[in-house]
Amino acid sequence: MQHIRNAIRNVPDFPKPGIDFKDITPLLASGSLFKEVIDAFADRHHKNNIDVVVGIEARGFIFASALAYALGAGTCLIRKPGKLPHTVHRQTYELEYGTDAVEIHLDAFQCGQRILIIDDVLATGGTVAATAQLISSHFDVEIVELNFLMELDFLNGREKLPGQPIFSLLNY
Amino acid sequence: MQHIRNAIRNVPDFPKPGIDFKDITPLLASGSLFKEVIDAFADRHHKNNIDVVVGIEARGFIFASALAYALGAGTCLIRKPGKLPHTVHRQTYELEYGTDAVEIHLDAFQCGQRILIIDDVLATGGTVAATAQLISSHFDVEIVELNFLMELDFLNGREKLPGQPIFSLLNY
Numbered sequence: 001m002q003h004i005r006n007a008i009r010n011v012p013d014f015p016k017p018g019i020d021f022k023d024i025t026p027l028l029a030s031g032s033l034f035k036e037v038i039d040a041f042a043d044r045h046h047k048n049n050i051d052v053v054v055g056i057e058a059r060g061f062i063f064a065s066a067l068a069y070a071l072g073a074g075t076c077l078i079r080k081p082g083k084l085p086h087t088v089h090r091q092t093y094e095l096e097y098g099t100d101a102v103e104i105h106l107d108a109f110q111c112g113q114r115i116l117i118i119d120d121v122l123a124t125g126g127t128v129a130a131t132a133q134l135i136s137s138h139f140d141v142e143i144v145e146l147n148f149l150m151e152l153d154f155l156n157g158r159e160k161l162p163g164q165p166i167f168s169l170l171n172y
Numbered sequence: 173m174q175h176i177r178n179a180i181r182n183v184p185d186f187p188k189p190g191i192d193f194k195d196i197t198p199l200l201a202s203g204s205l206f207k208e209v210i211d212a213f214a215d216r217h218h219k220n221n222i223d224v225v226v227g228i229e230a231r232g233f234i235f236a237s238a239l240a241y242a243l244g245a246g247t248c249l250i251r252k253p254g255k256l257p258h259t260v261h262r263q264t265y266e267l268e269y270g271t272d273a274v275e276i277h278l279d280a281f282q283c284g285q286r287i288l289i290i291d292d293v294l295a296t297g298g299t300v301a302a303t304a305q306l307i308s309s310h311f312d313v314e315i316v317e318l319n320f321l322m323e324l325d326f327l328n329g330r331e332k333l334p335g336q337p338i339f340s341l342l343n344y
Binding site for chain 2: 029035051057059069070071075108
C-alpha cells in the first residue's frame with residue numbers, strides 16, 4: 001500500500017491553520033491506483049452480500065459509488081441538511097464549536113438489507129458516528145462494516161464508534 | 173430505458189417553488205439499475221481511451237467515479253470555491269441572480285489526456301459550461317464528450333455549449 005500512500009498529498013494549513021490535510025486528488029487522478037483501492041474494498045466484501053453502499057457527502061460519494069458498481073450493489077447518499085429532495089430523517093452531532101447534521105431519505109433502505117458505510121477519512125469520527133446512529137435508529141438493516149481509505153489514528157475516531165466493525169486501508 | 177426513467181422520482185417545489193426536481197436516489201438504490209446506467213456510458217466509451225472522467229460536485233461524483241472505475245480511468249473533482257485543498261484555477265459564471273464559480277486543481281491533468289465530463293442533469297447548462305471553459309482554457313487536453321444521465325430539453329442547456337459533443341441517456 002506504500003504506492004497508494006505516496007499518491008496522497010499533504011496540504012498544510014487546510015482547511016484552517018494547523019491542520020495537515022490529506023489530499024486524495026493525485027490518487028483519484030490515476031486510473032490504476034483508483035482501481036486498486038476500489039478493488040481492495042471489493043475483494044474484502046465480495047462474499048458479504050452487500051445490498052447498499054452508503055456514501056457520506058461529498059468525498060464519500062466517490063468511493064461509495066465506485067464500490068457499489070464493483071459489488072453490483074446500490075448506493076445511498078448521506079447529505080448535509082437541505083440537500084436531499086424528499087422526506088428525510090436527520091441526526092445532529094456536536095462539533096468543536098456548535099453542531100452539524102446529516103440527513104437520509106426515509107425510503108433509503110428495504111428491511112433486512114446489508115449495508116456498508118464508506119468515507120475517505122476517519123478523523124474525529126463525528127460525521128460517521130452520526131451516520132451510523134441515523135441508520136440504526138430508523139432502519140431495520142445490518143451495518144456490515146464501516147470502511148475508510150485512511151484513518152488518522154491520533155484523532156481517536158474509533159472511540160466514537162464503540163462496537164462497530166471498522167476497516168481502514170491506510171493508517172496514519 | 174423506460175425502467176430507468178421509472179426509477180427517477182419527481183419532487184415538486186424543490187429546491188424552490190415551481191421547480192420539479194428529478195430525484196435519482198431510487199435509481200441509485202438499485203444495484204442492477206445503477207450498474208445498467210454506468211454500463212451504458214462505459215459501453216459507449218470503451219474504445220475511446222478515456223484517461224480521466226471529470227465529476228461536478230456533488231452528484232456528478234457518483235457517476236464520474238463509478239464510470240472511471242468501469243473504464244479503468246482516473247477521476248477529477250470540479251468543486252465549489254474553497255473546497256479543493258491545493259492551488260486551483262477558478263471559473264465564475266452567471267446565475268439568475270448573482271454569480272457562482274467552479275474550481276479545479278492546477279495539476280488535474282497531464283498534457284494530451286482524453287477527458288470525459290459527466291453530471292447527473294443538463295439543466296440550464298451554466299455549471300457544465302463553466303466547467304468545460306475552465307478545463308479548455310487552462311489545460312492542453314481533449315474533451316471527448318459531455319455526458320448526462322438526464323437532459324431537460326425545455327431549459328435549452330445545449331445553447332450554452334456550442335460545438336461541444338453532448339450525449340444524454342434520458343431526455344425530458
